[in-house]
Amino acid sequence: MIILGLTATISWNTAAALVQDGRLVAAAEQERFNRIKQAPRIPPVEAAEFCLQSAGIDPADVDCIAVGFASPMRYALLRGLGTARSLAGHDFLLTAPSVAEYMIQQYKLRQRLFDAMPELASKKWVYVPHHIAHAASAYRASGFQETGVLVTDGNGERDSTQTGFAKNGELTVLDSKAADQSLGGLYSNTTSLLGFSRHIDEGKTMGLAAYGTPKYPLEALRIHDGTYTMPRSYIRDGFWKDFPFQRHKGDEITQEHKDFAASVQHRLEEAGIALAQGIHNRTGYRRLALAGGVVLNCDMNAKILQQDFVDDIYIQPAAHDAGTAIGAALEVAAQLGEPGGFVMDHAYWGPEYSAAEIQATLDETKVPYEKPRDIEQATADLLSKGLILGWFQGRMEIGPRALGGRSILANPGMAEMKDRVNAEVKHREGWRPFAPSMLAESADDLVENSYPSPFMLLTFTVRKEWRERLAAATHIDHTVRSQTVTRDTNSRFYGMIEKFRDLTGIPAVMNTSFNDRGEPIVMSPRDALRTFFSTGLDALAIGDFVVRKKTPAPDE
Incomplete structure (x- = not known):
């Protein structure tokens, strides 16, 4: 069907x-x-x-x-x-x-x-x-026969959180939380209070939290017995009365703001752990499938995975409403009786463009380009020399993370790349972090307690001996929101990272989404060229072709 x-x-x-x-x-x-x-x-x-x-x-x-x-x-x-x-x-x-x-x-x-x-x-x-729908996007794509299921977001029809379990393709709901108990609502309020845009900038709140200390107890969020509760009107009224230090866009971000972000992040993680614990207590299951906008919070996901009652986790890459x-x-x-067993082990389900289509766009726009013998090797060479590249290859990802289909790449071993990409390409706050895409078999060497992370929805602590060589892709707290790349799911991206490793000794590249601030990720060759020429990108690896600006590489 x-x-x-x-x-x-x-x-x-x-x-x-x-x-x-x-x-x-x-x-x-x-x-x-x-x-x-x-x-x-x-x-x-x-x-x-x-x-x-x-x-x-x-x-x-x-x-x-x-x-x-x-x-x-x-x-x-x-x-x-x-x-x-x-x-x-x-x-x-x-x-x-x-x-x-x-x-x-x-x-x-x-x-x-x-x-x-x-x-x-x-x-x-x-x-x-x-x-x-959120739950099905996770457990029906996980490959798990038996699993706990956690959904948490802003709100659905009337609820904001749902716990349950799935066994042999059947979902059983254990509990749900009303919209006035929304963890997503609490986090969006925090985002707004910090002077960012709710529904869009929650990632900024998570990133800012690493610069602070969780000093605010948020006593209204009570965590107990494998669940949590808040007063009914807290998100609408009580929150704003408890924390009246509204920051406006353009204002200085103070330590108070950083500490508040850290406090809410800490309590969100505790609430997530409690919900996962509650599912385990009632089912005994040691696997968990997650969906809903809140589970785009990779720090919360990582804390859940670290619990001794969780062996395996699956997170829908389009965890937000698109995944429904x-x-x-x-x-x-x-x-309707269709066979199960589908496993969504990659996120590349969008449009792709043939070499002929890409070349036609390059010719039409009169852009000088070249066709190297080996696009993977050519890209690795440019990255190793300190160029910032747009990477446009294969089918487009679904979800908010760039995973090697529509990415901006740089050398993670050059610490200045973080500031350069933030300022020259993404045009965003300098404190915001980037992520490493690493060869899956190298993950255990690079990070502590590694676990497959194909969708960049988990964070890990970088091992001390690798912090300097992953400096541009490592956050202030020494964590990374890493993507583990396999040859089976993205052979060209894997091959390019492999060649970059051969040149530099680093089995990872710095990765961020191929878009400018406030814009969606690029989809088409024309989108890619617009972003390439309107930002500080140095080169563009698009299909089999390379487009370069006339700026020399830093070591040329």
């Missing part, structure tokens, strides 16, 4: 995914097509068109459409029940507008989808509750 998965357009990160015979064959985020960061509440029509076209499937052959959110009528019921449960007058006032917005957004989604692909108008729509398109499609496939 062919199932088209969609993120509901009430979500912040919209996407589409295609599942055929129980296996994912394509997935992409709408932001990459329309170039609007996160594409909030924008129907993922172009992403859906791509998924079908890339698989060679006519819209008429789609069996059903799966949406990662409850139906409008069920949402109205769940929202009403949640409001009644909270007994909050403020929630009563917001319920009707929220339901009306979802109905309007769902109408827009259908109309735009049917305008683009009229054949879909006759297809059956199946609505999968938001946190079930994948989860909804996989869940409906399972409900």
